[in-house]
Every structure is written in structure tokens, then in C-alpha cells.
Amino acid sequence: MTSLNVWDIHGGIHPPECKDLSNRAPIQRMPLPARLIVPLAQHLGAPAEPCVALGEQVLKGQKIAEASGFVSAPVHAPTSGTVSFIGPQPYPHVSGMTATAIIIDSDGLDQWIELQPHTDYRQLLPAELLDIIRQAGINGLGGAGFPTAVKLTAPPTQTIRTLIINGTECEPYITADDLLMREKAAELIAGIEILEYLIQPQEVLIGIEDNKPEAIAAVRAAVANRPYVVKVLPTKYPSGGEKQLIQILTGEEVPSGGLPADIGMLCQNVGTCVAIHDAVLLGKPLISRITTLTGEALAQPMNVEALIGTPVAELLTFAGLDSGKLNRLIMGGPMMGFTLPSMDVPLIKTTNCLLASTLVELPPPPPALPCIRCGECAEVCPASLLPQQLHFFALGQEHEQLKAYNLFDCIECGACAYVCPSSIPLVQYYRAAKGEIRALEQKQQKAEHSKQRFELRQERLRRAEEQKEADRKARAERAARAKEAQAQTASQDDPVTRVQAQKVGLSEEQKKLKIEASMAQVALKKAEKQLAAHATPELEAQVAELRIAASSAQQALDAANAAAPPAQATPAPANDEAAKKAKIEAAMLRAQVRKLEKLETRDDEQQAELTRLQAQLTEAEQALAGAQQGAPTAPSKPAGDEVLKKAKIELAMKRAELKKAEKAGADEAELSKLRDGLASAEQALHAAEEKSSKPAPELVRTEKRPIDEQARALKTEVAFARADLRKLERDSDSDATRVEAARQRLNEAERKLQEYTDS
Structure with a gap:
């Protein structure tokens, strides 16, 4: 067509x-x-x-x-x-x-x-x-x-x-x-x-x-x-x-x-x-x-x-x-x-x-002259622009005016420069102005982008700080609620506390049933915690049995309370209350001491902690003995005894720090500082012993037995074998073959240790 x-x-x-x-x-x-x-x-x-x-x-x-x-x-x-x-x-x-x-x-x-x-x-x-x-x-x-x-x-x-x-x-x-x-x-x-x-x-x-x-x-x-x-x-x-x-x-x-x-x-x-x-x-x-x-x-x-x-x-x-x-x-x-x-x-x-x-074919243009405002450039512009005005704005770098007069509609065809009687290279001015405007716009875009990034970063930091503060408050509230709940649970589950709180007006049979119900509840809660951590069929059966036992104990207690009127309350002597407190304190200290004593190998910090707890246990047992004999609570210790106790603990801590640093290969300056601290602690202990009401300790020098490396290695192997076996036994998904192999390993390690000890 x-x-x-x-x-x-x-x-x-x-x-x-x-x-x-x-x-x-x-x-x-x-x-x-x-x-x-x-x-x-x-x-x-x-x-x-x-x-x-x-x-x-x-x-x-x-x-x-x-x-x-x-x-x-x-x-x-x-x-x-x-x-x-x-x-x-x-x-x-x-x-x-x-x-x-x-x-x-x-x-x-x-x-x-x-x-x-x-x-x-x-x-x-x-x-x-x-x-x-x-x-x-x-x-x-x-x-x-x-x-x-x-x-x-x-x-x-x-x-x-x-x-x-x-x-x-x-x-x-x-x-x-x-x-x-x-x-x-x-x-x-x-x-x-x-x-x-x-x-x-x-x-x-x-x-x-x-x-x-x-x-x-x-x-x-x-x-x-x-x-x-x-x-x-x-x-x-x-x-x-x-x-x-x-x-x-x-x-x-x-x-x-x-x-x-x-x-x-x-x-x-x-x-x-x-x-x-x-x-x-x-x-x-x-x-x-x-x-x-x-x-x-x-x-x-x-x-x-x-x-x-x-x-x-x-x-x-x-x-x-x-x-x-x-x-x-x-x-x-x-x-x-x-x-x-x-x-x-x-x-x-x-x-x-x-x-x-050639030179004749395209001769160089004559030197540019001032614009005479003839308007020829505007007559031939195919984009209907005003090249004369654009030229003036380009000379003055008036970028906003150039954009207002549609500079970027110019196709740079060169028609305006072709007819210009003053031989002004108009297109070159337009190209340069376009380049300047684009460069400035790019800079502005980069600056705006940087500003936006900065503002967004500040906003992110602000939100993060607010979130941290909210998290801190939430953690504090959760901790307070947990502490309160723990205190309530402890007061409810502890048989001694419940008996002391409710013993007034209870018969001997009611007291016995109340203790049994409390102990059943404690055993049930402990089993439920284990079940939540490691769900196994055995634990589920055990929890079910404990629930039945706890329910039965509570029903028996409720029946006893309904059948028998409460006995007349008789206030307990003050010394009985003191004896119970001393007994609880001694029991807690004894449990901590036994836990540390069970460790086959103890580091210096654990040894220092054991020494401190043993001293506290001795004092707690003395107070308990005095309370049980009907004597009033032990009188306040002399100030010298308290100073002596602190000096012993300080000496044990300093000795442990020095041994730890020596094992870690610390430099001589740090070791010298720790040795000086140990010497000061020893002097403080001697001074406290002189001021104390206790007799001076009898110093008996004994020869230390040399460390038996073979025995230590055998004991270590027994400990590791026992730990691996217990870990496999706790895991319900463990393979029976692996459990049996771990058990044989433990038996073999114990046999070797026994043979070495007997020899």
C-alpha cells in the first residue's frame, strides 16, 4: 500500500x-x-x-x-x-x-x-x-x-x-x-x-x-x-x-x-x-x-x-x-x-x-561573533524551541530556566548552528548544559538517597532502642512474677513450712497425712518437670501413678480433717523454732558440701568453695546441737572469730587464684602480684588467729603423697565411661547396642582401676 x-x-x-x-x-x-x-x-x-x-x-x-x-x-x-x-x-x-x-x-x-x-x-x-x-x-x-x-x-x-x-x-x-x-x-x-x-x-x-x-x-x-x-x-x-x-x-x-x-x-x-x-x-x-x-x-x-x-x-x-x-x-x-x-x-x-x-569540502567555521538576535535559529528549530534564549541561559548556567524552556527536547540536530550568521556553536552549549544539569541531578539524587538512608538508620536505631527497653521491662516483670510464683510454690510444697504454718490445731494423724500429701505433691511436680524435658513412656507411667498417689493422699487428709475436730493449739517453745531453723540450715550446707565432695577432680575455685562451706557447716552443726539440748541460740560470735573466718576464706581464695594463674601460664608480673596478695592474706590470717578466742592451730607437717598419674588416668576413664553411660540411659532414643557397649566400657574401666588399686 x-x-x-x-x-x-x-x-x-x-x-x-x-x-x-x-x-x-x-x-x-x-x-x-x-x-x-x-x-x-x-x-x-x-x-x-x-x-x-x-x-x-x-x-x-x-x-x-x-x-x-x-x-x-x-x-x-x-x-x-x-x-x-x-x-x-x-x-x-x-x-x-x-x-x-x-x-x-x-x-x-x-x-x-x-x-x-x-x-x-x-x-x-x-x-x-x-x-x-x-x-x-x-x-x-x-x-x-x-x-x-x-x-x-x-x-x-x-x-x-x-x-x-x-x-x-x-x-x-x-x-x-x-x-x-x-x-x-x-x-x-x-x-x-x-x-x-x-x-x-x-x-x-x-x-x-x-x-x-x-x-x-x-x-x-x-x-x-x-x-x-x-x-x-x-x-x-x-x-x-x-x-x-x-x-x-x-x-x-x-x-x-x-x-x-x-x-x-x-x-x-x-x-x-x-x-x-x-x-x-x-x-x-x-x-x-x-x-x-x-x-x-x-x-x-x-x-x-x-x-x-x-x-x-x-x-x-x-x-x-x-x-x-x-x-x-x-x-x-x-x-x-x-x-x-x-x-x-x-x-x-x-x-x-x-x-x-578535505579542507575545501568542510572548511572550519569562522570565529563566533556576538548574537545579533536575528531569530533565524528559532525559525529552523524542528522542536519549536527558542535556541537564542537557551544560549543565553546556558552562558549564565541558569539551569532552572533551561529546563523551563525545554532544553531536553533539543535533538541536537545542528540546524540552528547551521543557519547562525554569527557562527555560534549553539549545539555545543546545549550539550554542555545538559551534561551539567545531569551531573547536578545525580549529585542531588545521591544526597537525597544518603539523607533517606541516614533518616532510616536513625529510625531503626530508635525503634531498636524502644524494643530493647520494652524487652527489659518485660523481662523484669516476668522475673518478678516468677519470683513471686516460686515463693508461693516453695511455701506450698515445702513440708516443713506447711507443717509449721498449719500445725496449730492439728492432731498427730492430721499432721502425718498433711506431710504425706505435701510430699506426694512435691514428687508429682518433680516428675512432671522431668516429663516435660524428656518425654518417655516410663516417665508418663510414673507421673500417672504419682497423680493417683497425690490424689489419694489429699483425699485421706480431707477425710481426716472432716472427721476429727482440730486439737487445741499449743504454742511451740522458742527453742524448738530455733532448732528447726538450725536443722534446715545445716541440711542445706551439708547437701552443698556433699555435692562438691562427690567430684573426683576439683579445681582450685571448687576447693576454696568446699573449704568455706565446711567451715559454715561446722558452725551450723554446733548451733543445731545447742538448740536441740534446749539451750538458747548460740550467742553472737566474738568479733575476732568472725575476722578469723573471713581471713581463712580470703587465704583460700588467694591460693586458688595463684594456682589457676600458674596453670594458665600467666606472665611473671601477674604471678608476682598474686604471690604478694597470698603473702598478705597469710599475714592477715596469723593476725586474726592471735586476736581470736580460739586456740592456736597445731601445725603438723606431713609429707604429701606423690601424684599417681596411672591412678588418675584410670579414675578419669571411669568418670568419662560413667558419664557416657548415664547420658545414653537418659536418652530414650538411644540404641540398645550403644548402651550395652557403654556399660561394658564402664565395667572394664572399673575392673582395671580395682586391679591397680589392689596391686
């Missing part, structure tokens, strides 16, 4: 086209270079990350760098060979900067990987088809190089109703798309069909300028009966701009600051469509492109299909570069391209033209 219904755009210019230099010959094939320099940043967005190693053999089409983010694209080997270098290399940029690249030394075989074409792509899901395009490393071949898969991923809220194929190629000198449409029209239409299946637009428009009659004829023939509209538009620069082409073909305008997808439009370059055809139907990634080699410094201007990474110097040599005539080497066209400071850079995916111009 064809249609002549097109619209016009504001402004625009008609510079000399100079396209006949390179559009007279068919596309040439570039010989295989010996070395290819493949940069990792050939697209807009994050650079790719290498996935090959130095010295690795690669095949043509093999992925050598992975996409490092959503807005990124992978990179593939343009030919087979060896990875000889990964690192900084000259990069095609006006500044002469370097960028990370992978150098491949060609093996001359140009051997492909195994390709995986998808001729039946209509059987694939859209997501699978989109991933094929993404993995092929395709980005826009007619502009800034935005990753194609990202551009095709429209938000769910947006519907693409019009697919626009850009074949305008409006900039002077460049004819790469013209020759591509002439020679690869069938592949172009096949790529459009893939896009149509993927995004399901309502219409497809193909825009071509009227200065490409051969391309128009080829595309019309390839379209045939398909419902695609080929729109031929008048030649005008910059009609190839995305927003400008949409306005020309549809009459609709993309809003300021918006994207074509906001109004249901999607634009793709003809070269990108052919690359999609190669990726899907042939299984080939993007490793080459058609590039225009033109300019009067070349003997044979042409369009060449060259591998990505081919050195620019080899391309120009292939086209017959006359270095004596060369004045400026421009990558891109004369309007939007940039001067290359060196020919050591490689061809990349966005390189559509290399313009080798």
Missing part, C-alpha cells in the same frame, strides 16, 4: 545532500581483519561484562560479554580466533577516551558457532521471542543505540497502535540505509513482520524520503499485498528525528518530555529490522553492520558491510584514503557527527558513517 498523505514539521533546513558520492555502487564486503577490537559499551546504558578469559578460543557469533542490567546488551565475537587482551582501548569519542574492550586475534577460519534459527517464530510466546532479540545484542542502528529489547518492552498501561519504520536517512553524505533498503528489502519486510507479531500494532507505516527512488521501489515491491503503508516524504533535514517523523507520518506530536509510546507509537530503524530478521530467522547475533565510507579524501567512497570491531584505519584504507587530502575524520554525518581524534578506534554498532573530508 502507498499513501502521499503526509504532514510537515516546524523549521528544518536543506543542506547539500552529497549522497551521490557513495550510493552509486553496491554494498562491498570488507576483508577479514587480522585483529578485532570489540568494545563492551556499544549501546546506551550499562556496559556489558566479559564472560571469556584471556587466551580463550572463541567462535564467530559466540557471546563474549553478558548484559549487566536491564538497559544493556550482550556482545558477541565477530569472527573465530583467540582472546588476546581484555582492557582499555581507544574508543570512538570526541574526547579521545579509552574504554574496556576485548581484542580477538583472528584465526582466518571465520568459523561460526552452531546457529539456532527460529523459522516458526509464530509458535513462540512474545516473551521468548523478545529474549531471542535481547540475547542477539541488538540495539538501535540509526541513533543513540538504545537496546531494542528494552524499547520493545512497553509498560502494561501502554498499547502500541502504530509501528513506524524509519528509512528517511535525512543527514547529508550518509547512504547506508538507502543501500540496505535496495539490496535487503525482503529481509527488511521479514523483520517488520516479526515486530508486527510481537507488538500487534493496528498499522505499520514505512517512511522514506523522496531522494531515494531505488529504495522506495524495492520496498514497495517487497511489501506486495501486505497491509503496510509506504509513505514517501519530502527531503528535509531533520525529518529522520523520531518525534519529527511521527509528526510527518501521523500528524500527531509527542508531548514535551514524553516518549512516542505515550501516544501509542513505536519507531524502529530499517537496519534494526534487518538485524531482527537475522537474529530470529537465521539465529545470527549482531556482529556486523553496513557503514558509509565517504568524503573527497577517499578514492572510492562506498557502503561496506564490516564486522564490529574492525579498525577504522583499515576501513579507510580499503576505500582508498589519501592522507594528504584528509582534513577532518568525522564519525557520523556532518550535522550530528563528531570529529575523531585518532584512526585507532574500532567500528561499533552505532557507526553508520565515516566521513573523510
Whole structure:
């Protein structure tokens, strides 16, 4: 289908086209270079990350760098060979900067990987088809190089109703798309069909300028009966701009600051469509492109299909570069391209033209003069901006005014600078201002991000502190409740306490039954705690029996209380109360002493604690004996006896500290300090003994028996064997074989110890 219904755009210019230099010959094939320099940043967005190693053999089409983010694209080997270098290399940029690249030394075989074409792509899901395009490393071949898969991923809220194929190629000198449409029209239409299946637009428009009659004829023939509209538009620069082409073909305008997808439009370059055809139907990634080699410094201007990474110097040599005539080497066209400071850079995916111009062909602009406010720049601006005002705001670094006057709607086409009578390089000012604004916005974003992180951290710390305080209060409340409950339980479960509290008015039979009921309750609670810690059938049966016994004891007590009236209370003598207290204290101390005495091996701290408890037990037994004989509670001890007791305990503690430090291998300074403390404790003990009412101790020197290492080892083995056996017996899941083996080990250890002791 064809249609002549097109619209016009504001402004625009008609510079000399100079396209006949390179559009007279068919596309040439570039010989295989010996070395290819493949940069990792050939697209807009994050650079790719290498996935090959130095010295690795690669095949043509093999992925050598992975996409490092959503807005990124992978990179593939343009030919087979060896990875000889990964690192900084000259990069095609006006500044002469370097960028990370992978150098491949060609093996001359140009051997492909195994390709995986998808001729039946209509059987694939859209997501699978989109991933094929993404993995092929395709980005826009007619502009800034935005990753194609990202551009095709429209938000769910947006519907693409019009697919626009850009074949305008409006900039002077460049004819790469013209020759591509002439020679690869069938592949172009096949790529459009893939896009149509993927995004399901309502219409497809193909825009071509009227200065490409051969391309128009080829595309019309390839379209045939398909419902695609080929729109031929008048030649005008910059009609190839995305927003400008949409306005020309549809009459609709993309809003300021918006994207074509906001109004249901999607634009793709003809070269990108052919690359999609190669990726899907042939299984080939993007490793080459058609590039225009033109300019009067070349003997044979042409369009060449060259591998990505081919050195620019080899391309120009292939086209017959006359270095004596060369004045400026421009990558891109004369309007939007940039001067290359060196020919050591490689061809990349966005390189559509290399313009080798002479001094006469593109003379340098005259020195810039002050603006005369003629308004010519505003007349030709295709974005309907005010370039004069933007220039003044850029000079004054008035960033807010620049944004208010829609600086970022400028497509940097150069039309304003082209018509400026004062030769002011307006586009350079706009680019610099855009860079400054972006840098400031990034700083502001980082500062805001840091502020948010700081505030969030402060909030987290505040919440954590509040939680800690709440936890502390909760623990304190739980501890208080537990202490209160423990005190109540102790008063209820202790037979002595309950008997003392309730003995008034009870008969001997009632007292006996009450004690039995209390003891049954204590045994039941103890068994229930063991059952909660280690649930076994034996413990469950034992708990059930104890519950029955406790219930029976309580019933007997209740029956006795109901049957017999309480006896008249007789107050207990004071000395009986004192004797009971002394008996309880002595029993507690005796239990602690026995616990320590049962230890087969005691460290110094345990020995000191045992000495202290033995002294307290002796005093408690003396007090108990006095109370039981009807004597009043032992009188207060003389002050000297109390001092003597403290001195003995202090001496034992100092001796234990010294022995512990000697075993730990402490330094001499610490040992000397501890020895001084021990000597002081001994002197204090002697002084306390002299002042005490107790007779002086009789010092009897006895020879210590030497330590029997064999006996100690045998005793240790017995202790470990006994501990292991008890542990297995407590565990209800223990294997019977292991229990029997542990029991035999203990018997054997005890037998050996007994034999050694008898000998």
C-alpha cells in the first residue's frame, strides 16, 4: 500500500545532500581483519561484562560479554580466533577516551558457532521471542543505540497502535540505509513482520524520503499485498528525528518530555529490522553492520558491510584514503557527527558513517561573533524551541530556566548552528548544559538517597532502642512474677513450712497425712518437670501413678480433717523454732558440701568453695546441737572469730587464684602480684588467729603423697565411661547396642582401676 498523505514539521533546513558520492555502487564486503577490537559499551546504558578469559578460543557469533542490567546488551565475537587482551582501548569519542574492550586475534577460519534459527517464530510466546532479540545484542542502528529489547518492552498501561519504520536517512553524505533498503528489502519486510507479531500494532507505516527512488521501489515491491503503508516524504533535514517523523507520518506530536509510546507509537530503524530478521530467522547475533565510507579524501567512497570491531584505519584504507587530502575524520554525518581524534578506534554498532573530508569540502567555521538576535535559529528549530534564549541561559548556567524552556527536547540536530550568521556553536552549549544539569541531578539524587538512608538508620536505631527497653521491662516483670510464683510454690510444697504454718490445731494423724500429701505433691511436680524435658513412656507411667498417689493422699487428709475436730493449739517453745531453723540450715550446707565432695577432680575455685562451706557447716552443726539440748541460740560470735573466718576464706581464695594463674601460664608480673596478695592474706590470717578466742592451730607437717598419674588416668576413664553411660540411659532414643557397649566400657574401666588399686 502507498499513501502521499503526509504532514510537515516546524523549521528544518536543506543542506547539500552529497549522497551521490557513495550510493552509486553496491554494498562491498570488507576483508577479514587480522585483529578485532570489540568494545563492551556499544549501546546506551550499562556496559556489558566479559564472560571469556584471556587466551580463550572463541567462535564467530559466540557471546563474549553478558548484559549487566536491564538497559544493556550482550556482545558477541565477530569472527573465530583467540582472546588476546581484555582492557582499555581507544574508543570512538570526541574526547579521545579509552574504554574496556576485548581484542580477538583472528584465526582466518571465520568459523561460526552452531546457529539456532527460529523459522516458526509464530509458535513462540512474545516473551521468548523478545529474549531471542535481547540475547542477539541488538540495539538501535540509526541513533543513540538504545537496546531494542528494552524499547520493545512497553509498560502494561501502554498499547502500541502504530509501528513506524524509519528509512528517511535525512543527514547529508550518509547512504547506508538507502543501500540496505535496495539490496535487503525482503529481509527488511521479514523483520517488520516479526515486530508486527510481537507488538500487534493496528498499522505499520514505512517512511522514506523522496531522494531515494531505488529504495522506495524495492520496498514497495517487497511489501506486495501486505497491509503496510509506504509513505514517501519530502527531503528535509531533520525529518529522520523520531518525534519529527511521527509528526510527518501521523500528524500527531509527542508531548514535551514524553516518549512516542505515550501516544501509542513505536519507531524502529530499517537496519534494526534487518538485524531482527537475522537474529530470529537465521539465529545470527549482531556482529556486523553496513557503514558509509565517504568524503573527497577517499578514492572510492562506498557502503561496506564490516564486522564490529574492525579498525577504522583499515576501513579507510580499503576505500582508498589519501592522507594528504584528509582534513577532518568525522564519525557520523556532518550535522550530528563528531570529529575523531585518532584512526585507532574500532567500528561499533552505532557507526553508520565515516566521513573523510578535505579542507575545501568542510572548511572550519569562522570565529563566533556576538548574537545579533536575528531569530533565524528559532525559525529552523524542528522542536519549536527558542535556541537564542537557551544560549543565553546556558552562558549564565541558569539551569532552572533551561529546563523551563525545554532544553531536553533539543535533538541536537545542528540546524540552528547551521543557519547562525554569527557562527555560534549553539549545539555545543546545549550539550554542555545538559551534561551539567545531569551531573547536578545525580549529585542531588545521591544526597537525597544518603539523607533517606541516614533518616532510616536513625529510625531503626530508635525503634531498636524502644524494643530493647520494652524487652527489659518485660523481662523484669516476668522475673518478678516468677519470683513471686516460686515463693508461693516453695511455701506450698515445702513440708516443713506447711507443717509449721498449719500445725496449730492439728492432731498427730492430721499432721502425718498433711506431710504425706505435701510430699506426694512435691514428687508429682518433680516428675512432671522431668516429663516435660524428656518425654518417655516410663516417665508418663510414673507421673500417672504419682497423680493417683497425690490424689489419694489429699483425699485421706480431707477425710481426716472432716472427721476429727482440730486439737487445741499449743504454742511451740522458742527453742524448738530455733532448732528447726538450725536443722534446715545445716541440711542445706551439708547437701552443698556433699555435692562438691562427690567430684573426683576439683579445681582450685571448687576447693576454696568446699573449704568455706565446711567451715559454715561446722558452725551450723554446733548451733543445731545447742538448740536441740534446749539451750538458747548460740550467742553472737566474738568479733575476732568472725575476722578469723573471713581471713581463712580470703587465704583460700588467694591460693586458688595463684594456682589457676600458674596453670594458665600467666606472665611473671601477674604471678608476682598474686604471690604478694597470698603473702598478705597469710599475714592477715596469723593476725586474726592471735586476736581470736580460739586456740592456736597445731601445725603438723606431713609429707604429701606423690601424684599417681596411672591412678588418675584410670579414675578419669571411669568418670568419662560413667558419664557416657548415664547420658545414653537418659536418652530414650538411644540404641540398645550403644548402651550395652557403654556399660561394658564402664565395667572394664572399673575392673582395671580395682586391679591397680589392689596391686
